[in-house]
Each structure stands twice: as C-alpha cells, then as structure tokens.
Amino acid sequence: MARRNRGRSGAVIRGPLAPFAGDYEIQLRARGYSSRSVVCEVRYLARLSQWMENCRLNAADLNVERIDEFLGGLPRRRDGGRVCSRRGLIQILGVLDDRGVLCPQAEKPASPSEVLLASFERFLLQERAVAPSTAVVYVARARRFLDWCAPNAELGGLTANDVINAVLRVSASASPSTTKLFVTALRSFLRFSFVEGLTPNELSAAALSVPRRRRSSPPMGIDRRAADALLRSCDRRRSIGRRDYAILLVLLRLGLRAGEVGGLCLQDFDWRAGEVTVHGKGGRVHRLPLPTDVGEAIVAYLRRGRPNGAARREAFLRVVAPTGPLGTNGISRVVRCACSRAGVPMVRAHRLRHTLACQMVEVGVALPEIALVLRHSSLSSSVEYARVDIQALRAVAQPWPGGDR
Numbered sequence: 001m002a003r004r005n006r007g008r009s010g011a012v013i014r015g016p017l018a019p020f021a022g023d024y025e026i027q028l029r030a031r032g033y034s035s036r037s038v039v040c041e042v043r044y045l046a047r048l049s050q051w052m053e054n055c056r057l058n059a060a061d062l063n064v065e066r067i068d069e070f071l072g073g074l075p076r077r078r079d080g081g082r083v084c085s086r087r088g089l090i091q092i093l094g095v096l097d098d099r100g101v102l103c104p105q106a107e108k109p110a111s112p113s114e115v116l117l118a119s120f121e122r123f124l125l126q127e128r129a130v131a132p133s134t135a136v137v138y139v140a141r142a143r144r145f146l147d148w149c150a151p152n153a154e155l156g157g158l159t160a161n162d163v164i165n166a167v168l169r170v171s172a173s174a175s176p177s178t179t180k181l182f183v184t185a186l187r188s189f190l191r192f193s194f195v196e197g198l199t200p201n202e203l204s205a206a207a208l209s210v211p212r213r214r215r216s217s218p219p220m221g222i223d224r225r226a227a228d229a230l231l232r233s234c235d236r237r238r239s240i241g242r243r244d245y246a247i248l249l250v251l252l253r254l255g256l257r258a259g260e261v262g263g264l265c266l267q268d269f270d271w272r273a274g275e276v277t278v279h280g281k282g283g284r285v286h287r288l289p290l291p292t293d294v295g296e297a298i299v300a301y302l303r304r305g306r307p308n309g310a311a312r313r314e315a316f317l318r319v320v321a322p323t324g325p326l327g328t329n330g331i332s333r334v335v336r337c338a339c340s341r342a343g344v345p346m347v348r349a350h351r352l353r354h355t356l357a358c359q360m361v362e363v364g365v366a367l368p369e370i371a372l373v374l375r376h377s378s379l380s381s382s383v384e385y386a387r388v389d390i391q392a393l394r395a396v397a398q399p400w401p402g403g404d405r
Helices: 018-030 035-054 064-072 091-098 112-127 132-149 160-171 176-195 224-232 239-254 258-262 292-304 327-342 349-362 367-374 380-388 390-396
Strands: 004-006 012-014 275-279 285-289
Touching (some): 012 035, 035 064, 035 091, 112 176, 132 160, 132 176, 239 258, 239 292, 239 327, 239 349, 258 327
16 A cells, blocks of 8 residues: 655655655755745655656665656656756655665676776875866876776786877877876876886876967956946845855955855855955965955855855855855856846856956066965966066067068
C-alpha cells in the first residue's frame, strides 16, 4: 500500500517520498525559497514520488540521474525551459542523505592514471597554492598527455621526444593560446613527476614555449561616463540593486578580480579600521583600505538586501533560491546585466579592474604604486599600463629615420 502524506503546503504526496515531504519543505525555506515557490516545488515532489512508485523504486534508489530521467519526461514550456526547477527538486537528495536513506555508491577502483592525477592535483593545491579552478584545468591537460604517452601511468620510459610530439599534436589543431595553456600545464606536471621520482630526468624543458604575438592594443578600461551609467543602472530601492551597486563599486574602486569579489566573506571586513582582507591569487592575503562610499554601499546591502537568516558567510549571495554565493561567474553576470541595463558596450568584470589602473595612469600615479594597488606579484604585469599614457610615450619616442622629409 502506498504511503501518503500531506505536506505543510497542502499538497498530497503518495509514494516512497511521502515521509520526507515535511523535511523537504523545511529545507527549501532554509535555502531562501518563497512560500509560493515551496508550494510549487512540493507539488513536483509529489509527481516525482508518484513516478517512482510507478517505476517500483524506493527512496534509497533516488539519485541525480533518476531526477533527470523524471524531468526528461515532463512537457517543456513554450520557451523550451523546464516547468520544474531542477535545482529545487534536487534538494530532496540532501534530505534523504541527512536521514540516512540513500545507499552509499559503490566506488569503482581508481585506475593508476587517476591515482597519479589525484596526487598531482593535491600537489598543485597544497604545494603550489594554485587556485582550484586552475588545478582542474591543469589536471585535464595532464590527463590528455597521459592518454597519449603513458596510458598506464608508467612514466619511467618517458622521453623528451614524447613531450615534443604531444605539444606538436596539440598545436596542429588548436590556437596558440590553447597550445600555450597545454604547455604550461604539461611543464607543471613534468616537474611534479620528477620531484616525485616518477621520471629519471627533468623533462619540463622539452615542452618548448609557444611563440605568441603580443597584443598590439593597450589595456583598456571604460570611460567615466560608462562607469557612472553602470552604477546608475542599479535600482537601489530593491535588494538586487543594492547588491549589484555594491559589487560594481568594489570592482571599480578597489580593482578586485571577479573571483576575489565572490570570495569576500563577512569576517573579511574590519569596519573599525576601515579595511578589507582580500584573498588573492596564489593564496596571497592582502589588507586594503575600504573607501567610505564602498563601505556604505556594502553596509546598505548587508542591512537591507542580503537574505535574512542566510547561514552562508560569503558577503554577496544569489537573490534567486537556493541561497548561495555568487562566485566568479555570478560576479561576471552582474557586470553583463548592468551593461545591458545601462546601454553601454558589453564588458567583462576584468575591464573594470583595467579601468582603475587606467584612471591612476591618467592622474600620474607611478607604476610601482599601481602594482601595489592591483597586488601584482611582478612589476612586469603593471608595465602594460605604461602604454596607456600616450602623451608620455610621445615624449620619449625616438624620431623615425627619414621622417623629416
């Protein structure tokens, strides 16, 4: 006999998921779902439970693949979107896991290559302080190299010729920038292999550098009129507008990277000292002064924009449930949406970082000070901004031979 339950939303649920309807509603409300959204999601939970009963599945049989199979059988909206939120429905898995219902998945024994790649990833994260997103990219390139040259992860017989052939294989079908990324990742993997004693020789030098023409155009920001238009496009009467306004100010005034803005947490703000702690590339930590207007914008968002009761420590959170951090992609999306609202050319979040540097060049700030503000580990990264000051370049330009004629 099918189990039956009536959730707090009033929806009647039959089938294997009926005992968990109440916990599911609590989970949704804790993740920031509105009462109306909770009712909608519970109704689709009821349909999922009925579908599982028809398929003779128990609650322990539910997983992401089963949910996708269920959603695949539902009709689509006219615009092609789902009538049900996958992100919302998948929250039931957390409820089942907390109740100890889900069966632990049998782990397949890892292949020698996967064991080696896992060790390489730990090396990148712990020894080299590489960002997790970068580590994923490097591991993917190392996996491709192993598939070509050492499928069984036996690196003892690896030669310089194998490394050269792998680089040539990539360069034959990829752009110079893609090949350059492959070479960088491969060198890191070969150094790791030598340090771990997996290769008798240090072969990273065999991955020859890829010639790449330097960009001819100088780094570009946006003008003050466009920057003001981005800020004015935020409706600060609404929660999302206060959030976006604060994010844009942080990008424009502090020159942070998108990932650094997404990683800001509540404990990073020292309101008494007027400073903010930024966790940058390579695990480096910097304390920056917090301008008054930036601090006021952040406080306005925290008081009257950030979801109430949010358990997350990240400062900037999604508005649409489930509540969670924006991350790098979310910060970039905020900039793109602001460009669309303001009617200015579409730019990425990094262009706002360039904007700060270009403004500093315009008022005569020295390159070492720009490097300090932007937290460049090398002054060579800031030299590119010297090309922005055209008047200064004209003063040091040498006369062209025969130019007087």
